[in-house]
Amino acid sequence: MRAAVAGVGYTAFSRDSGRSVLSLATEACRRAVDDAGLDVAAVDGIASFRVMDDSVPAQAVATTLALPGLRFSVDADMGGQAPCYLVWLAAMAVETGRARNVLVYRALNGRSGARVGTMRFGGMGAQFRYPIGYDAYMMYVAMWAQRFVYETGQGEEDLAAVAVAQRAYAVDNDRAVRRRPLTLQDYLAAPHVVHPFRADDCTVEVDGACAVLVTSLEQARDLRHPPAVVASGAYRAGPRPGLDIGDHALWDDYTRNYTSHLRDDLFGAAGLTPGDVQVAQIYDCFTSTVLIGLEGLGLCERGGSGAFVRSGATTLAGRLPTNTHGGLLSEGYLHGMNTVGEAVLQVQGRGGSRQAARHEVAAVTSGALMDGSALILTADR
Amino acid sequence: MTAPPAPDRDTESGPFWQGLAQHRLLLQECPACRRRRFPRMPTCPYCGTDGGEEVEPPGTGTVYSWVRVERALTPAAADQVPYCVATVDLDGGGRIHGRLEPPAAARIGMAVTPVYVDHDDWTELRFAGPEGGG
Numbered sequence: 001m002r003a004a005v006a007g008v009g010y011t012a013f014s015r016d017s018g019r020s021v022l023s024l025a026t027e028a029c030r031r032a033v034d035d036a037g038l039d040v041a042a043v044d045g046i047a048s049f050r051v052m053d054d055s056v057p058a059q060a061v062a063t064t065l066a067l068p069g070l071r072f073s074v075d076a077d078m079g080g081q082a083p084c085y086l087v088w089l090a091a092m093a094v095e096t097g098r099a100r101n102v103l104v105y106r107a108l109n110g111r112s113g114a115r116v117g118t119m120r121f122g123g124m125g126a127q128f129r130y131p132i133g134y135d136a137y138m139m140y141v142a143m144w145a146q147r148f149v150y151e152t153g154q155g156e157e158d159l160a161a162v163a164v165a166q167r168a169y170a171v172d173n174d175r176a177v178r179r180r181p182l183t184l185q186d187y188l189a190a191p192h193v194v195h196p197f198r199a200d201d202c203t204v205e206v207d208g209a210c211a212v213l214v215t216s217l218e219q220a221r222d223l224r225h226p227p228a229v230v231a232s233g234a235y236r237a238g239p240r241p242g243l244d245i246g247d248h249a250l251w252d253d254y255t256r257n258y259t260s261h262l263r264d265d266l267f268g269a270a271g272l273t274p275g276d277v278q279v280a281q282i283y284d285c286f287t288s289t290v291l292i293g294l295e296g297l298g299l300c301e302r303g304g305s306g307a308f309v310r311s312g313a314t315t316l317a318g319r320l321p322t323n324t325h326g327g328l329l330s331e332g333y334l335h336g337m338n339t340v341g342e343a344v345l346q347v348q349g350r351g352g353s354r355q356a357a358r359h360e361v362a363a364v365t366s367g368a369l370m371d372g373s374a375l376i377l378t379a380d381r
Numbered sequence: 382m383t384a385p386p387a388p389d390r391d392t393e394s395g396p397f398w399q400g401l402a403q404h405r406l407l408l409q410e411c412p413a414c415r416r417r418r419f420p421r422m423p424t425c426p427y428c429g430t431d432g433g434e435e436v437e438p439p440g441t442g443t444v445y446s447w448v449r450v451e452r453a454l455t456p457a458a459a460d461q462v463p464y465c466v467a468t469v470d471l472d473g474g475g476r477i478h479g480r481l482e483p484p485a486a487a488r489i490g491m492a493v494t495p496v497y498v499d500h501d502d503w504t505e506l507r508f509a510g511p512e513g514g515g
């Protein structure tokens with residue numbers, strides 16, 4: 001049996017929802033089920049993730065949705081590495097008959113509540129970072145970005161190109177939080193926050209929720225929208241991923257993240273190559289992770305990602321429309337769940353004014369540094 | 382200046398912090414493959430061998446990467462910006478993060494020397510570039 005994503009649900013993204021996380025999670029999940037055209041009582045699995053206890057567990061959403069029961073339940077203690085991973089786990093549960101219809105969601109008051117940007121990432125490695133002022137996730141990704149642009153011969157205009165290209169998509173996206181057009185000049189005129197990053201290199205924290213519904217391909221064919229087939233999934237941590245989410249002292253190469261490590265598994269299991277990808281949704285808590293991800297997956301050459309983006313290749317008119325929702329940079333920081341959601345909408349042909357012309361094969365990634373996950377979603381063909 | 386938070390030491394890390402208090406950098410070296418490691422941990426992360434032998438490198442090294450905080454991300458850092466944190470590849474092996482001074486001098490590949498800064502109840506390992514500082 002094969003699995004597919006059949007529905008996507010979102011709440012509005014805002015700076016202050018004024019609502020409980022449980023209310024947001026419930027709304028996004030219900031919308032995903034309704035979007036698919038499924039009876040909510042048919043849902044028998046839920047998976048979600050949270051960082052430092054910033055969300056609500058699957059059992060709570062099973063309760064608010066008044067589900068008759070669960071056969072599959074995951075609460076992953078993970079950040080942005082999780083969305084593709086959880087969709088893949090859900091797909092495996094469906095493929096093996098362990099569950100029939102699984103919701104995967106991310107819900108948080110990420111702006112008005114605990115903010116990842118300034119959140120303390122506890123753990124065994126924290127004692128070596130916080131006392132020296134190495135105390136924000138942004139700094140860790142910036143540390144990799146600095147080495148990446150140096151070693152690959154790229155620079156600030158390459159980082160800028162990602163921010164500018166993605167903002168152009170967000171201008172057309174009602175859901176996006178940042179929609180003011182952005183030019184290269186605007187980008188360069190802003191001061192650094194943490195060198196080499198400026199404000200427009202960074203995601204925008206939001207309150208909100210996003211969910212997708214994973215079911216069998218057979219059932220998805222009878223539902224409202226065309227299926228987005230889960231052709232393959234992969235998770236990889238490279239060697240010595242460290243003592244906690246912020247520890248990278250033992251990671252050898254800051255210019256290559258998990259995408260380099262999972263590429264062969266991901267494309268091999270799908271029977272596809274990087275050249276087959278028509279739409280990409282690359283995890284982008286910061287601009288640099290798009291460049292590292294494009295290179296890591298083999299969607300462009302090593303050292304060529306900035307030139308690739310600057311050439312217009314990632315726009316709707318280009319060879320590989322990428323982060324067509326504006327990404328986490330502009331749509332908002334749902335920790336990559338919305339990155340998966342956008343990939344599903346694109347494969348289903350529901351991208352509206354942001355729809356890629358060729359959308360039979362999409363690659364999606366989740367995560368920024370030592371470990372992460374990815375999916376290949378395809379049209380039903 | 383706001384005092385930085387003291388580290389939350391644990392059983393594994395104790396000797397590292399005690400070493401810094403004496404202005405000594407103590408690292409573990411694998412008895413089998415001879416790779417040095419940081420942070421401290423009970424086994425070698427390269428080959429899995431139990432234990433580690435205490436070594437005391439000079440603390441000199443090379444900047445692998447760096448970031449410079451130019452706008453404070455937390456109120457506690459407001460009176461410290463701009464400051465630089467570098468990832469330093471230590472001579473003899475092992476990689477560690479530390480403040481780099483002066484912040485304007487940071488560049489990849491730069492040779493650095495250790496600077497021990499005593500706070501009220503812990504000692505911090507910083508690095509200085511060739512222009513000095515500290």
Ligand SMILES: [Zn+2]
Nearest residue numbers: 411414425428
């Ligand atoms: Zn060893």
